[in-house]
Amino acid sequence: MADTEQAERLLGGHYRVLRQLNRGGFGDTYLAEDTHRFQELCVLREFNPQVPGKLAVDKAQSLFEREASILYQINHPQVPRFRELLRDETRLFLVQDYVEGPTYRELLSRRAYSESFSEAEVVQFLMQMLPLLQYLHSIGIVHRDISPDNLIQRNADGRPMLIDFGGVKQLVVNVRHQLGVAQPYQATDGTVTCLGTVGYAPEEQLESGQVSSATDLYALGMTALVLLTGKEPEDLYDDHRDRWLWPGQVEVSATLTAVLTRLVAHDPGDRYPSAGQAMAALNLAHPDPLSAAWSQPMPIRMQPMVPPPPEPPPEPIIPEPTLAVAPAAPPYPSMAYDPTATVAPPPRAVPVQKSSSGCWSALAGLLLTVGVAGGLWWWLDPLSQFAGDGTEAVSPGGSDAENPVLSEAERDRKQTLRDRAIALSVDQSYLTGLTDQIFYERNSNLQGTQLTDQPEDEPLRNQWDGIAAESLDLLEANLSTEARSRLGRYNPTDSDRWQRQVNARFVSSRALNDLADARFSQLFPGREANSGFVETPVDQIWFGLAQDQVNAMERGENLTEITFEPGAFNQQRSGNLNPGHGQIYILNLSAELLLRLNLQAPPGSTRLSLYLPVPTDELPYILADAEQNTWAGDLTQSGYYEVVVVSQGSTPIPYSLTVAVDNVSNDIINQPDPPAKEN
Secondary structure, eight states, rough: OHHHHHSSOOOOTTOOOOOEEEOTTTEEEEEEETTTTTEEEEEEEEOOOOOSSSSHHHHHHHHHHHHHHGGGOOOOTTTTTTEEEETTEEEEEEEEEOOOOOBBHHHHTTTTTOOOOHHHHHHHHHHHHHHHHHHHHHHOOOOOOSSSSEEOOOOOTEEEEEEEHHHHHHHHHHHHHHHTTOOOOOOOOOOOOSOOOBBTHHHHHHOOOOOOOOHHHHHHHHHHHHHOOOOOOGSSETTTEEOOOGGGTEEEEEHHHHHHHHHOOGGGGGGGGHHHHHHHHOSSSSSSSGGGGHHHHHOOOOOOOSSSOOOOSOOOOOSSOOOOOOOOOOOOOOOOOOOOOOOOOOOOSSSOOOOTTTHHHHHHOOOOOBTTBBBBBOOOOOOBBBBSSSSSSSSSGGGGGGGTTTTTHHHHHHHHHHHHHTTTTOOOOHHHHHHHHHHHHGGGGTOOOOOSSSGGGGHHHHHHHHHHHHHHHHHHHHOOOOOOOHTTOOHHHHHHHHHHHTTTTTTHHHHHHHHHEEEEHHHSTTOOOOOTTTOSSHHHHHHHHHHHHHHHTTTTTSSSEEEOOOOOEEEEEEEEETTOOEEEEEEEEEEEEEEEEEEEEEETEEEEEOOOOSSSSSOOOOOEOOOOOOOEEOSSSOEEEEEEEEEEESSSSEEEEEEEESSSOOOOOOOOOGGGGGG
């Protein structure tokens, strides 16, 4: 069903389709909002029975409801809840909760060259996944398709969420088979299908369709190996010699090596009999207070990279394909992990250096990285902080504060930067990326080089630390603690959430962007705000500014509704605007009224915008960032109009806005549904 057709009406009477998430052989998937549940987001997975006639569809629905009954038994905070089976004419949709966050495939692909997940991160991942599998297997459910593409790191708490159950696809196959519908997924006897992702599914699943708890454990082990090595499954095994290659590609503890080896054993009988026994093998079954930090969610932040561009997705409207918003996971018991020994890899022709990132790299020290072609490596590798000649590359805070090669004054300065970043709730890896970006923009001749701890680089290190201090000054003065704490983790799904929040107040995303753009332009003159994407650390600041504007709107600080008392035909609002600040005024007016605006402010100090209740391709707005300060004309629509005033001055300015209308009515004017403001 076409997106436009879906969006024009409510599926099932209350689901409004927002966009298509992906296409698949079993049916398309859509992001929708439930108008009966305060526009809560959900996912509609279309099941296309491919049968003609109402009676055939009725039978398909009955069969699917019977086959899918077990899905509704799943009640786990790391699985999006299955809500209902929705019938819409000849289409069937399985409705699930929506989870905001990147897939683990996206997390891995956004890291810098040759950088993968650290051992600590992989152990953390297994600590959070094995209890989930133990729960699913205990109620007789096998996922069948665990892979980095089917795992989402939930933005709310950093926990992995398991999506796209292969069992759902199996249900579709079973129903189609019972209806006599031919399909490429059906085995010759019509009863066994070979579903699963090649490389992650074990041989017994791909060759004969046999699945069990051992199937999921194999796929989980392969997923962990891909995260650990950064290599695809086909690069981890030598078919000619019939042996694994990954032990020679990474250095990990003997405990983790043994666990991964057994998880991915070829013979199902050689794998762990259960997820619980795999947990015990990792020493996860016994609580240990010393491992409490590892048992907590550890977000692995997204960052830009500069590898060759990936193939374009079929639907470019989805920057972050996800499945969203299940209840937050309750804390799991602390569980211990004892990496007792390190297994050195055998000699190899091309060494593959193991990297770590996220909060573990912050603990080990921050690496001053290189900006390449406008992109930066935000998340850093503390094990490769060398300039190539044996000298150590340096950055603020972390281990550099104890670097004996540096002077005591420089070590103290770097420690001060680190302490200040912690006090301001600024992620130190993000601070390093932001400082890198500005440093290499100011020193373009140094692109491709790293600063060392040698005396000849001391002036550049001083400049670098000065930029870091300036950056902290800027963040402290212009962002709230909440916004600062999320720098490095903002993504386009945040924009989607803010849009829903402001739409509920009859404000468009265009008006919100005006406020954020004005603040951004005041802080970074001449730099274009990149509100649609998160490509550089500086872009993250725009998102932080937008976050604060949304919060201010919730408090009523930058949003005012103008109404007219009986007999009144004009209203005046006055105030002062600080540099880069702005105000939004909304008016509920009817079509055919004559509206007059008059803005009094110092010449050239403001920009004025006037937005329609429902923008169209022919008329997306009336005024947009206009230098003019007056406007008059007949209104063509009924609903909420937005007047946005932003300051372009370098000093605080006074302003006065006069709004006048003819034939004012105090009756409620067909208020538009807030989501109609989306633009």
